[in-house]
Amino acid sequence: MTAIDAIKGTRDILPEEVGYWQWIESVAREILNRAAYQEIRTPIFEQTDLFARGIGEATDVVGKEMYTFIDKGDRSVTLRPEGTAGVVRAYIENGLHVKGSLQRLWYVGPMFRYENVQAGRQRQFHQLGCEVLGSADPRADVEVIALAIDILTTLGLKDLRLDLNSVGTPDDRQQYREALVNYLTPYKEDLDPDSKIRLTRNPMRILDSKNPETRKIVQDAPKIWDHLAPESRKRFEQVQQQLTDLGIGFTLNPCLVRGLDYYTHTAFEIVAETGLGAQNAVGGGGRYDGLVTELGGPETPAVGWAMGLERLLLLLQQLASAPAIDLDFYVVSRGGKAEPQALQLAQKLRKQGFAVDLDLTASAFGKQFKRADRSGAAACLILGDDEAVNGTVQLKWLGSGEQESMPQANLLEKAAVLRDRIQNLNSKR
RNA sequence: GCGAGCGUAGCCAAGUGGUUAAGGCAGCGGAUUGUGGUUCCGCCACUCGGGGGUUCGAAUCCCCUCGUUCGCCCCA
Structure with missing residues (x-):
């Protein structure tokens, strides 16, 4: 095809x-x-x-x-x-x-x-x-x-x-048109071909011609101001x-x-x-x-x-470069239990107003981190099956590498604190 | 509608008649089976916008066509 x-x-x-x-x-x-x-x-x-x-x-x-x-x-x-x-x-x-x-x-x-x-x-x-x-x-x-x-x-x-x-x-223009034609007619042969046609059709268009010769002629043409x-x-x-x-x-x-x-x-x-x-x-x-x-x-x-x-x-x-939306979280997950939970967590955070990218590949954590890094997110959220079983999540700040584990519920409760911290990071960039 | 330049991978490109079409970026996979930014290795164009012709042989020359860029006309 x-x-x-x-x-x-x-x-x-x-x-x-x-x-x-x-x-x-x-x-x-x-x-x-x-x-x-x-x-x-x-x-x-x-x-x-x-x-x-x-x-x-x-x-x-x-x-x-x-x-x-x-x-x-x-x-x-x-x-x-x-x-x-x-x-x-x-x-x-x-x-x-x-x-x-x-x-x-x-x-x-x-x-x-x-x-x-x-x-x-x-x-x-x-x-x-x-x-x-x-x-x-x-x-x-x-x-x-x-x-x-x-x-x-x-x-x-x-x-x-x-x-x-x-x-x-329209009356003003009528009068002006006559004056303009009277002025231009003697120069008729020196006008560019397009302007020659305009002389009868639409003489005012000759005024904005780009042709250098025509422009020279137009320079001394009567001005519409004098015919208003x-x-x-x-x-x-x-x-x-x-x-x-x-x-x-x-x-x-x-x-x-x-x-x-x-x-x-x-x-x-x-x-x-x-x-x-x-x-x-x-x-x-x-x-x-x-x-x-x-x-x-x-x-x-x-x-x-x-x-x-x-x-x-x-x-x-x-x-200037295009304004872009700063990503707050990049969610990394792997494992049968963790992957659905990651989606749920991402949705909850989005509803709280965070910009959240969910990695859908389920590839090796190393690969997912690489993408997290490139995404420009302020922080990465990590959900493996250990976390899924305990209902926890790892929060890793991508700038500093600092990482902590916490119950998922806590993360959602701390929304305001997180927002401040992310804003602070973004303003330093 | 007219004039000129240019079309090689997602992007930037080298190649200007002779065996397998450089290289870089991006992407993907691996080294590294739960921890990123570095590094290293591998993969990524049966084909050079498309069609026809010349030639033993064409990305390379010719013709047509399409696209694109810049300009004319005109307009935002």
Whole structure:
């Protein structure tokens, strides 16, 4: 039989790595819960139309990156390429807008895009995201950004840059688009091929081109800031002021254009200065006041972001080793009477909150000790048939080699003392 | 979708046309049948991602294919 491999662009998260994931999730959960955000879990696949409408037919995500298939009921379904559309669908469908004037939500889970794989990019990847639905207040934009920064700094990440821009209202953009096209048209022949096409399709995308020639031209292009209506401009200034008041540094980046159609006003991206490859954005988001109506809901201003967890992980792995659970006891046993007792003892200790590994091999004691040693446990519990008959157990501290015999019942009664001693040992490590 | 590099054991690898495919780590067994960390010994690839071809002979050369890595596009 030939072995079957995981699908291209997917990978296993193995036990040695899973500690990072649990760490990221627990930090995010705590910070978001503390800010009164509630977790929401939506389906991993949805009607294809949801994404086509929500994200925009013209975008690459919809146009060429969706995992779409026809199910047995002849429905076109798509594995979600991002989280916001599903959250907004759930918000409308479940009438969350009438349950409270404002919803603060967060989510974490796998997303799917049919793309070619490279550093920090897979076909199944994971995003953590949060959304505030029902507030147009600039403070919502700032709150959301501040929480993203909190999560990242709590995880110990440094050298991150917050890029900030405003893409205004659809009207603002309309005006700006004209100005931009007017500026770029004379340079048409000097633009890279992709940007040439964008000139008619989606001129703002030319702003974030990586092509050096194009960048040079773009440098002197008109800035959207000069085409924002007074209201939009005021809003943008408020966001900047409030970020500053919170001590959050940012870089104004007039070329930051989000890929998805529904964004309005605030757009931001959190970029890793070092440590990632070409795909260096760890998170991005912004305001999307138009999306809820686009998906058939009532007019609802909203703002949110998403972070790519694989990218976060790449950065974390360069900084720190994965947090692991310290093992308290390794139980060694041999003999017909002792082996079942060892299992019982292990279970009793686990119920008292100890982390206990039970050696299942029944091999020579010497071998079991070798494994006990490697397990990193603070202490080893030894049960042979002598102990089994007497109802005793040997407790051996693996660091010092100190060993004592005691009735099994005593061991359980001394739980508090043992816990202190183990904690003491672990803190010295 | 496009471009380039790379696929030898669970991991890291040597080998670049000629008899049995180095070595290290990990694992397993033994020296040590109830006491670990050291040491020593043994075992662990009929086969080099897969398929086809060239050749007396292929891990090694050629073609295709799959995977992987990095990049383009785009995005988290």
